[in-house]
Amino acid sequence: MAAKRSGAQGKRSQPGELPEAVPEPRGEPPLSLERIVATAVELLDAQGVDGLTMRRLADRLGSGVMSLYWHVDSKEDVFDLALDSVLEYGGPPQACEPQDWREEVVGVLEDWRASMLRHPWSASLLPRRALGPNILGRLELLSKTLSGAGVADADLNVAIWSLWNHVMGSTVTRASFELSDDDRAAAQQRLARRSERYPTIERSRLLLDSDWDGTFRKGLDFLLDGLAPRG
Amino acid sequence: MAAKRSGAQGKRSQPGELPEAVPEPRGEPPLSLERIVATAVELLDAQGVDGLTMRRLADRLGSGVMSLYWHVDSKEDVFDLALDSVLEYGGPPQACEPQDWREEVVGVLEDWRASMLRHPWSASLLPRRALGPNILGRLELLSKTLSGAGVADADLNVAIWSLWNHVMGSTVTRASFELSDDDRAAAQQRLARRSERYPTIERSRLLLDSDWDGTFRKGLDFLLDGLAPRG
DNA sequence: ACCTGAACACCGTTCAAGT
C-alpha cells in the first residue's frame, strides 16, 4: 500500500565542491523508490506480470534482494506503485478548450485507455489493487467532469463505475485476446472443429476479427447516451 | 488448455455383483479429472486464487503432488478447468418462455453474473484464460439471442464484447472493493485526509457506498438501448 | 539511515522409477 518514507537524500550540486566532478559517473546510482518503481515498470513491460520477481528486480538494480525491503513493504507494494506510476495524468492533450462535457469525458477515458495499452500488464492489475494518487486523481477528474455536466449526485457513483468497468474491461479483453497469430488461429481451429456446437460465434469470427477500438468507442457512446442528464 | 484424456474408468453398478456392497466405502476414491476440478473449486472458494497450490490440492485429494500431472498438464490447466466448471449453464430459470429478446439477454447475463459472484475468484480469472466449453456455450447463447433479435452481423462482435466487458468488469470491481468494513473505512480515511485533493469522490463516498447491483443493471440497460437494432 | 547474506518455508515441474 504505502511505500516507506524515503528520507532526505541526495544533496546534489552543493556549491564549493570540486568543479569538474561529474555527478555519480561510476557504478549504479543509489537505490531510491523512484528507481525501484521505474525499473519495475521496465521489467513488467519486458516480461509481464509473472516476470516481476523481487530477485530479478534487485538484479536489474544492482543491489541485494533485501535492500528493496527498506524502500518497500512487499511485492504487492511494488505492483501498486508500478501501476499507479504508469497512470500518471499528463493533462488535456492540447491547448484546446473542451467544447462540451461529452468530448471532455471521452478525452479523459481515451487517455486512460491509451496509458494502459502502452503497458499491457496494467489493466489486469487494476482490480484488486490499492488505489494510488494518480488513479484517484483520474477518478476525481472524471467525477468532477460528470458532476459539472449535470449528472445527479445520486447517479454519480453508478456512472463512474460503469465507465471504469468499460475502460478496464475493454483494455483487459483486448490484451488477453491479442495473442500471437498462431494462438488465435489455434483457438479458431478448435472452434471450427466443433462448429456445430458454436455456429454463431464461429461464423462471426469472434475470436479472430474483433474490432477492439470500435468496441471501446461504441460501448462508450452507449453508456454516455444513457448517463447524459435527462431533460 | 486441454486436460489429458481420462480413459474409461469406473464401471459402477454392473449387474450380478454382491448386492449389499456399498460403492467405495473406505479411503479416498481414485483420482479423476472431475474430482480434481471439484476439489480445486473448493480450495479456490476457501482460500482464493493465491490459495490454490498443486501441493495443497494434492493434500486435499489424498494423493501425491505428481499424481495430478497425469490428469492435468499444468497449474494453468487447473485454473482453466475450475473456471469453466463454475460457469456451467443450467438453462433458463423457469418454464417461462422468454417474452422478448431484451428480457432474454438480461436473463442470460444475470445468470452469468450470479455464477461468478458465487465464486468471487472466477471473475478475475476470466481474462487471459483459455475459453472452455461452458464459456463458449454462454457466448454462443448470447450471440444467438442477439442475432435472433436482429442485431446486424457487423455489430455482433462489438455487442458481445461490450456485454462481456460489462459483466466481467462489474463483477470484478464489486469483488475487489467489497473489502472488509475495516479496509473500506481505512481507504475512505486516507481519502478524507486529503479531501482537498479529491473532493468530489470523497463527497460521493465512491469507495464506501457504491451500489453494485444498480451499476450492473443501469449500465446493462444503457448498453442494450444502444445495441438494440435500429428502426 | 541504509544495505546485506543466510536461512526458512514454501513454490511448479522434470525425471526416472514403480505397479
Add this chain to the structure above:
DNA sequence: ACCTGAACACCGTTCAAGT
C-alpha cells in the same frame, strides 16, 4: 494406465547483523 518420491531451480520474506 496410473501413481510416486527425490530433486531442481526457483519464490517472498524474517532476522540478525553490518556500516
